[in-house]
Amino acid sequence: MSCTFRRLYSSSSAASTASQFLSKSQSLPPYKQTQLLDANQLQRFSATLSRTELSRTVPENGTPLPACWHLAYFTPAQVEEELGADGTDTTFNPPRPFTRRMWAGGELEWIGGDKNRLKVGQEVTETTKLTSAEGKKTRAGEEMVVVGVEKTFENEHGVALIDRRNWIFRPEITIPQAPASRPPEVPLPDGKHTRDFTQTPVTLFRFSALTFNGHKIHYNREWCREVEGHRDLVVHGPLNLINMVNFWRDIRGGEVFPKKITYRATSPLYAGEKYRVVMDEEHDKVTGVKIVDSFGNTSMVGRIESI
Incomplete structure (x- = not known):
């Protein structure tokens, strides 16, 4: 490149x-x-x-x-x-x-x-x-x-x-960064509610296109590996947020809306690698949720408040 x-x-x-x-x-x-x-x-x-x-x-x-x-x-x-x-x-x-x-x-x-x-x-x-x-x-x-x-x-x-x-x-x-190596996998955590994802390059490309996001880390493997030092294409933070909230909606009944959501991205996720959304039971109208990758890293944490 x-x-x-x-x-x-x-x-x-x-x-x-x-x-x-x-x-x-x-x-x-x-x-x-x-x-x-x-x-x-x-x-x-x-x-x-x-x-x-x-x-x-x-x-x-x-x-x-x-x-x-x-x-x-x-x-x-x-x-x-x-x-x-x-x-x-x-x-x-x-x-x-x-x-x-x-x-x-x-x-x-x-x-x-x-x-x-x-x-x-x-x-x-x-x-x-x-x-x-x-x-x-x-x-x-x-x-x-x-x-x-x-x-x-x-x-x-x-x-x-x-x-x-x-x-x-x-x-x-x-100065171009050397690509990171893939760490050893560990078992995904259990939880009250879980849903697993493995994002493909096609999904990342389509999401980038629909959100008109030209950031190369989501579709250009050469840029990811040879410039920024990522080991593969990076999954969009907003895509993880949406999938997290979709899971919450499915648990509660599909057409529901939250009152408020707070979230924080903490570690990147990559195409082709399995990860898991882990969601707690709702308590006092608040549901805790996190996304964990196959290597023991928490990639996103969130808090969803019901109406």
Whole structure:
């Protein structure tokens, strides 16, 4: 794989970069876009997720979007020349060198309850604003910038959903990393409710296409192995979130909606490797859930609150 790497690091620390980036970003008006929630996108998203309930026929107007499926809409709109070297959207990137983005976690809150769901056929406005930027260090001592954004989704009835996301921006790669070796497998953990997944390159490609996500770690094996040091294609954090919530919906009865979800990604998952969603029994309207890979690593932890 032929790649050109340039060392253009700023002398600024992560803390000062984050402070300047936050000040500049919050001086600008929020970013708004309005979109029709069309049925074709929902049908194809359902097929990508192997959920046949909405993929056999085109959903009718008024069909509610299942929890977290709004991620199929309001996708990035940058032309290719504006994307990062790794293919990522750069709309909310801090200055270089902190341009290597990873989805760290977030919180989703359904505001309207049963009276206001996002539905097929609605015209919805998404408003996005940057809420925080903070310089931190990894366990290995590498500097990074943690950025928080808040997205509100409003239809004719008012705000239906608030989606708060945290992204980690690490320094860009200037020297290609050696691919990580695959560790020895261990038994997957037991739990009250479990569901196993093994993602294929086809699923990752289709999910990237539908969410218009150009990040190369999800579809370009050469980039994964020869540049970023991953052992294979990386499973999308949002895909894991959706599958986690779909499992919760199936346990509770399919058409239910949560009140609030908090989640945090802690370790990558890879195509072709088996992993397990482990879900607790609900207690005081709260369900704990985690995703564990075949090597003993917890890859995502979450908390789902019922209405």
